[in-house]
Amino acid sequence: MLIHPQFDPIALQLGPLAIRWYGLMYLLAFALVLFLGRLRIKSQPFSKWQLTELDDLLFYGVLGVVLGGRLGYVLFYKLSYYFSHPLEIFFVWQGGMSFHGGFLGVIFAMWLYSRKSSKPWLAVTDFIAPLVPLGLGAGRIGNFINGELWGRPTDVSWGIVFPQVDTLVRHPSQLYEFGLEGLLLFVIVWLYSSKQRPLGAVSGVFLIGYGTFRFLVEYTREPDDFLGLLSLGLSMGQWLSFPMIIAGILMLRWAYRASRKPFQLRR
Numbered sequence: 001m002l003i004h005p006q007f008d009p010i011a012l013q014l015g016p017l018a019i020r021w022y023g024l025m026y027l028l029a030f031a032l033v034l035f036l037g038r039l040r041i042k043s044q045p046f047s048k049w050q051l052t053e054l055d056d057l058l059f060y061g062v063l064g065v066v067l068g069g070r071l072g073y074v075l076f077y078k079l080s081y082y083f084s085h086p087l088e089i090f091f092v093w094q095g096g097m098s099f100h101g102g103f104l105g106v107i108f109a110m111w112l113y114s115r116k117s118s119k120p121w122l123a124v125t126d127f128i129a130p131l132v133p134l135g136l137g138a139g140r141i142g143n144f145i146n147g148e149l150w151g152r153p154t155d156v157s158w159g160i161v162f163p164q165v166d167t168l169v170r171h172p173s174q175l176y177e178f179g180l181e182g183l184l185l186f187v188i189v190w191l192y193s194s195k196q197r198p199l200g201a202v203s204g205v206f207l208i209g210y211g212t213f214r215f216l217v218e219y220t221r222e223p224d225d226f227l228g229l230l231s232l233g234l235s236m237g238q239w240l241s242f243p244m245i246i247a248g249i250l251m252l253r254w255a256y257r258a259s260r261k262p263f264q265l266r267r
Helices: 021-043 051-076 079-084 086-090 099-117 121-131 133-146 173-193 201-217 236-259
Strands: 010-014 017-020
Touching: 010 021, 017 021, 021 051, 021 121, 021 133, 051 079, 051 086, 051 099, 051 121, 079 086, 099 121, 099 236, 121 133, 121 173, 121 201, 133 173, 133 201, 173 201, 201 236
Parallel strands: none
Antiparallel strands: 010 017
């Protein structure tokens, strides 16, 4: 049995300014997108992207993540609370971000960028999809440092006690998500995108991979206490992930049909 170290959520205190680990993980995520984007442009000339375009793309992506993530949390998880406390929607330092909201925010931001740059929308999402998973993984490390989004009670030998919650041994679900939605998804999508693929195919693989991994990990993650489990014993995260899987399958099928090429993971 392991015990969560209960890290101080504040990494650095500079007078009245507190720099939190979770904020640093967001900065790390955006830095990883920038680094991997530059690497992809240089190593994959078939992507037809320029380094100067990456900075604008990152700007749009940051807005999509932050605004979409916050609004998604408000709408998907605590709508009634924020309806009664509307000003607290802006209190982002209190926590409360939704991946699925951030995902929708990025999708919309990429649409805006595609209009500005005259690039096909799916070409934009195909380019950014391999850059995202490691940033997601950084966010899950931030969750673990904060001791939030803990797992369900378990008897596995690697279970962890989160003293700020109770004395039960729980799944370290944040680390499962780091491994699956972060590292493994990155390897899958990065390798798949290393060859030229039909328009929309890389985005489809990302949707299937993330949706599947998140759906599975949710079985080990404690549901939000203000929501619990919903219909069919599934969590909100699972209900939001299921459409991603379906959309990814349809997109992948459409991409290969449109290109008249048989689907293959490797060429």
